[in-house]
Amino acid sequence: MSGHKVSNITVKALLLTISIFLLAACKSPLEKSILEPLTSKELDRVAGEDNSFLATYSIVEEKSNYIHTLQDSSRWKHLTYARLHSYLKTIESAELNSPLFAQLREKWEQMYSSYNTQVDTILRQWRQYLETNTPDSLLIISFEGIETEKIRNINKQIDTLVKARIKYKSLSFPVDSFKMAYCFAPFNDSSATNNVVYKKRIKDSTTVKVFPVLIPELKKRLSSKDTALKFQYEIFAVYANGKCYNNDSLKQDLPKSVMQLINAEESSKESQFFDERYFREKIIRDLIDPAFISQSAYIKINAEDFYKEIDSLAHNYTNLH
Numbered sequence: 001m002s003g004h005k006v007s008n009i010t011v012k013a014l015l016l017t018i019s020i021f022l023l024a025a026c027k028s029p030l031e032k033s034i035l036e037p038l039t040s041k042e043l044d045r046v047a048g049e050d051n052s053f054l055a056t057y058s059i060v061e062e063k064s065n066y067i068h069t070l071q072d073s074s075r076w077k078h079l080t081y082a083r084l085h086s087y088l089k090t091i092e093s094a095e096l097n098s099p100l101f102a103q104l105r106e107k108w109e110q111m112y113s114s115y116n117t118q119v120d121t122i123l124r125q126w127r128q129y130l131e132t133n134t135p136d137s138l139l140i141i142s143f144e145g146i147e148t149e150k151i152r153n154i155n156k157q158i159d160t161l162v163k164a165r166i167k168y169k170s171l172s173f174p175v176d177s178f179k180m181a182y183c184f185a186p187f188n189d190s191s192a193t194n195n196v197v198y199k200k201r202i203k204d205s206t207t208v209k210v211f212p213v214l215i216p217e218l219k220k221r222l223s224s225k226d227t228a229l230k231f232q233y234e235i236f237a238v239y240a241n242g243k244c245y246n247n248d249s250l251k252q253d254l255p256k257s258v259m260q261l262i263n264a265e266e267s268s269k270e271s272q273f274f275d276e277r278y279f280r281e282k283i284i285r286d287l288i289d290p291a292f293i294s295q296s297a298y299i300k301i302n303a304e305d306f307y308k309e310i311d312s313l314a315h316n317y318t319n320l321h
Contacts, residue, residue, distance in 0.1 A: 030082035034060050034317070035073055038081070046081075056085040063320050079313050087314035091307045100306060104299045112292065115284050122287060126258050130250055135235035138245055139175055141182070142167045143231035144207055146222050162222050164212050168198065169205035175240045176201050182233040187218045257286040 029042035030053075038046070038057065046053050060081070067073060090096060131137065144165035153159040166182070168175075177199045183192055194213050200206070212222070221229055237246040251259045261279035268274035284292045293301070308315040 028082070030085065031080055033077050034063075034079050034081055034084055035067070035077055037064075050085075052089065053081075053085055056081065056088055059088070059318065060084070063317060066320050076313075076317060079317055083311070084314050084317065087311045088318070090310060097303070100303060101299055104302050105295060108295045108298045112284075112295075115288055115292065116280065118288055119280050119283050122258065122283060123261070126254050127262070129253070130247075130262075133245055133250055134247070135178070135238045135245055138170065138172050138238045138240065139178055139202075139235055140169045140171060141180065141233050141235070142169070146225050147209065148223055160219070160223050162212065162214060162219055163209045164222070165207055165209055167205060167207045168202050170202045170240075173240055174201055174203045175238055178238045179236040180233055181236070182212075182231065184212070184218060184222065185230040185232050187215065187229075188232060191215055192218055255283075255287060257282040 029038050029046055032038065043054075043057060047057075067076065144167050147163045147165065149161040149163070151159055151161045168178075177197070179195075179197050181193055181195045183194060192213055192215055194210070196210070198208075212218075214222070218229075237244055237249075239245070243249070251262065254262070257279070261276070261283065264274055264279055265276075281292065281294055304315075304319075
């Protein structure tokens with residue numbers, strides 16, 4: 001009789017062991033804590049059902065490098081693979097992000113749309129400054145005609161001396177000196193270009209006589225006062241009020257962020273790589289609001305706050321570093 005009881009107990013124990021084994025076998029590896037590595041068999045099993053789990057598991061493997069202490073481990077022991085995978089699929093879904101991002105973009109526009117109007121005003125003011133202070137806006141040069149004179153040259157031969165009358169007129173305020181070059185088209189190559197550094201103060205206007213660089217054909221046509229010749233000039237720099245006025249020096253007066261945008265615009269004429277938004281945002285931070293953040297940064301920060309509300313434990317784990 002006692003043997004029968006022992007036999008019943010043995011059978012019951014065996015059945016209980018089998019039940020526990022079967023339950024363990026049926027339990028999904030996803031219910032494990034992320035602190036427990038999956039076996040190759042378990043990983044194959046889960047990935048076979050959902051291939052996207054491989055990306056989740058790679059995150060777990062990466063984050064394991066940052067869990068060093070017992071305190072770190074206890075923090076994450078209740079985070080299962082299933083919970084983490086569900087969280088990641090949720091925050092990566094278009095169903096969640098499309099309306100969320102649209103709402104955040106709209107809110108950002110409401111907060112910062114006026115800034116772009118202010119940037120437009122700033123750029124307009126500084127562009128006007130550049131335009132009204134260029135060398136050409138401070139000094140105008142005009143050709144007044146040709147004078148010829150018969151002389152004896154070094155070889156004691158009769159020759160024609162050609163002099164050009166050029167008028168310099170200051171437009172805004174007296175000019176102390178300037179640098180320029182002039183020529184007569186179609187003879188506008190380097191062999192017939194004249195560089196001038198004029199160092200006398202011009203209060204209003206003055207006419208000077210200069211001796212152009214002459215090549216035989218040009219001399220002949222100037223001597224005959226050929227009206228088909230076109231006087232051309234370029235002013236490189238004007239000096240006045242203790243300051244140099246040219247493109248480079250004027251830009252130094254601009255706020256750095258404004259100068260960077262204008263330089264980038266000029267460079268973009270030769271290149272397709274120009275992100276105007278990037279430079280406008282630099283102007284906003286520099287001159288309007290140092291705390292300004294870009295739309296993409298605003299969306300990222302606020303989306304992260306929203307994700308944290310979904311599952312703070314999973315969120316903190318994915319941001320572990």
